[in-house]
Amino acid sequence: MSKQDWPLYEVFIRARSGLSHRHFGSIHAADEAMALDHARDLYTRRNEGVSIWVVRSTEIIASDPADSASLFEPAADKIYRHPTFYKIPDDVENM
Amino acid sequence: MYTQGLDQKQKKSAADPADTPERLAAFQARIDAEEKIEPKDWMPSGYRKTLIRQMSQHAHSEIVGMLPEGNWITRAPTLRRKAILLAKVQDEAGHGLYIYGATETLGVSRDDLVADLLSGKAKYSSIFNYPTITWADIGTIGWLVDGAAIMNQIPLCRCSYGPYARAMVRVCKEESFHQRQGYEIMLELCRGTAEQKRMAQDALDRWWWPSLMMFGPSDKTSEHSAQSMAWKIKRISNDELRQKFVDVTVPQAEYLGLKMPDEDLVFDQKTGHYRFGEIDWQEFWEVLKGNGKCNRERLETRNRAHDEGRWVRQAARAYAEKQAARKAA
Ligand SMILES: [Fe+2]
Ligand SMILES: [Fe+2]
Ligand SMILES: [Fe+2]
Numbered sequence: 344m345s346k347q348d349w350p351l352y353e354v355f356i357r358a359r360s361g362l363s364h365r366h367f368g369s370i371h372a373a374d375e376a377m378a379l380d381h382a383r384d385l386y387t388r389r390n391e392g393v394s395i396w397v398v399r400s401t402e403i404i405a406s407d408p409a410d411s412a413s414l415f416e417p418a419a420d421k422i423y424r425h426p427t428f429y430k431i432p433d434d435v436e437n438m
Numbered sequence: 439m440y441t442q443g444l445d446q447k448q449k450k451s452a453a454d455p456a457d458t459p460e461r462l463a464a465f466q467a468r469i470d471a472e473e474k475i476e477p478k479d480w481m482p483s484g485y486r487k488t489l490i491r492q493m494s495q496h497a498h499s500e501i502v503g504m505l506p507e508g509n510w511i512t513r514a515p516t517l518r519r520k521a522i523l524l525a526k527v528q529d530e531a532g533h534g535l536y537i538y539g540a541t542e543t544l545g546v547s548r549d550d551l552v553a554d555l556l557s558g559k560a561k562y563s564s565i566f567n568y569p570t571i572t573w574a575d576i577g578t579i580g581w582l583v584d585g586a587a588i589m590n591q592i593p594l595c596r597c598s599y600g601p602y603a604r605a606m607v608r609v610c611k612e613e614s615f616h617q618r619q620g621y622e623i624m625l626e627l628c629r630g631t632a633e634q635k636r637m638a639q640d641a642l643d644r645w646w647w648p649s650l651m652m653f654g655p656s657d658k659t660s661e662h663s664a665q666s667m668a669w670k671i672k673r674i675s676n677d678e679l680r681q682k683f684v685d686v687t688v689p690q691a692e693y694l695g696l697k698m699p700d701e702d703l704v705f706d707q708k709t710g711h712y713r714f715g716e717i718d719w720q721e722f723w724e725v726l727k728g729n730g731k732c733n734r735e736r737l738e739t740r741n742r743a744h745d746e747g748r749w750v751r752q753a754a755r756a757y758a759e760k761q762a763a764r765k766a767a
Contacts, residue, residue, distance in 0.1 A: 348549040349755065351542065368605070369539045371548060373751075374758035385532055388525075389612075408479050 351400040352378040354385075356392035364396050372397075442495075442564055442654040442726060454483035469670050474600040477543035485669055486544055489599055492671065493541040498555045498562040500534035502736050506570040507579060515573060522619050523576065529616065533609045540601035556741050564722060565652050567730030574627055574634075574641035580620015582642075582649040582687065588613045589683045590653065598670035621690065628694040635695070642691065643699040650714075651722045653680040684712045 349371040355364035367386045372378035378397040386392065406414060422428050431438055462482055468475065475481055504527050511527065514520035538548055554560035565583055570576060591613065594606040627638040654660060654676040666672035674682075688705075691698055702715035724730065 348547060349751070351548075368536060369542070370535065373754035374761060377754065377758075385535055388528070388532065405478065408476070 349373045349377075352382070352397040353400050353403060354378075354382040355396040355398075356382075356386055357394035358391060359393055364394065367391075369400060370397075442561070442652070442722075457482045457484075466668070469598050469668075472670075473598075474603065475598050476600045484665070485671075488666060488669070488671060489602065490541060490544050490546055492666075493537055493544075493602055494546075494551045494554070495561050495563075497534045497537035497541060497551070498560055499566065500530050500537065501555070502562045502566045502740065503583075504530045504534075505736055505739055506566055506568070506732075507576060509570050510573065510576050513573070514576075519623070526580070526616050526619060529612045533612070536605040536608055537602075540599075540605040543601045552744070556737070556744055558728065558737055561726065563652060564725040564730065565648050567725050567732045567736060568644070568648050569731055572637050572641060574624070574637040575645070577620050577623030577627060577638065578641040578645045580616050580618075581624055581690070582620075582645055583652070584613055584616035584620060585687060586649050586652045586683055588617060589679050589686075593673035593679075596670075596673060602671075624694055624696075628696065638694065639696050642696050646699050647717065647721075648725075650680055650684070650717055651725075653677075653683065655719065655722070656717075681711055684714055688712050 350373075351369050351371055352375075353369050354367045356367045357364045367382075370378060370381045370385055372381050375397065379395055382395050382397050387395070418424075461480060465475075465480065465482060465485070475485075507523060507527050507530075511520060511523050514523050538551060541551060542548055551560070555562070565586075570579070588610065591606050591610050595603055595610055597603045597606065624638055627634040657663060657675045657677045660676055663672060663675055667675075688698060688703065700715045702713065704713050705711075706713050725733070728734075
């Protein structure tokens with residue numbers, strides 16, 4: 344058996360409490376516990392985090408860039424979703 | 439640089455039929471608009487191939503780069519130095535892993551990348567094929583080799599391929615410590631006994647020219663620069679980076695009271711740059727071809743480590759499978 348690659352995990356780290364977890368990169372590991380250990384060794388050698396999530400890369404469902412137009416463009420012309428769309432007289436305060 | 443092997447001649451591969459002129463033009467427009475390319479985006483097959491080669495060579499260099507310094511971990515002169523060197527070498531392992539991870543987003547497997555290194559098919563930087571024979575070599579490597587690496591990696595933080603650029607941001611944050619600890623070793627040696635200072639000068643004599651070679655062949659002979667520049671994988675040419683490195687490093691050597699081993703080195707008032715002597719390109723190509731002082735030893739060491747670790751990888755895998763089966767039952 345030449346292929347003995349460990350599965351790939353994506354690593355998410357919370358830099359400090361109050362912030363959400365952010366994608367940092369990926370690592371290989373034989374199982375979940377090892378994935379956490381490796382993520383700690385690789386991505387938090389300088390206090391970069393207070394919490395780690397790991398998830399098997401194959402478990403992530405991602406949108407396809409080819410669908411970008413149909414997914415994201417409909418939002419572009421709905422400018423009334425933004426507060427700047429509405430003209431409120433300057434005399435009206437606290438709005 | 440870490441990817442000097444890219445500058446070697448290679449066979450032109452047949453054009454990919456998926457690379458239609460319209461797609462190529464749209465892709466180039468994204469690059470020109472300074473948009474980042476992400477893993478699932480369409481990209482020309484040449485762009486993907488160039489990145490896989492460059493990034494894997496870079497990762498291999500970080501990994502093999504641990505060996506010359508690892509040589510001194512057990513012989514570091516103090517506990518402080520030992521702890522620092524351990525942390526530094528561990529960082530290099532980390533750099534290799536960040537970059538392997540980023541390379542895998544291009545659709546290659548870690549297994550295959552590592553196999554290419556171990557078989558000798560893939561290249562890594564020429565600099566790691568020189569021996570580290572005294573403690574001053576460890577100072578010189580941090581100062582010059584990591585210094586050259588910083589010079590090269592800072593523009594890579596703006597590389598058009600998102601995962602590579604992000605990995606480089608992390609790497610660059612860590613490199614500064616590497617260079618400073620090396621320079622501090624040199625400072626201490628140069629302020630020490632006459633013998634220590636001689637040792638520092640000797641190390642500089644041996645590492646200066648190989649460090650300049652790290653930036654790769656001269657722009658006049660480098661083949662891949664133009665396309666890499668257009669794709670914004672590469673931002674600054676080999677010669678330009680090399681010149682920058684010389685300009686910042688010569689005054690650092692003067693501060694140490696050391697002399698660069700180059701009789702032609704002179705500051706040019708008109709241009710504001712140092713002019714330096716001709717690099718021995720013959721030596722460069724020989725080392726790249728595998729005929730440097732340590733090429734064979736480096737590959738043997740990597741192969742031995744890989745072979746001796748096999749049972750650990752297999753055991754971990756078997757344990758994981760057993761646990762998973764137990765959970766399922
Ligand atoms: Fe590094
Ligand atoms: Fe590096
Ligand atoms: Fe480094």
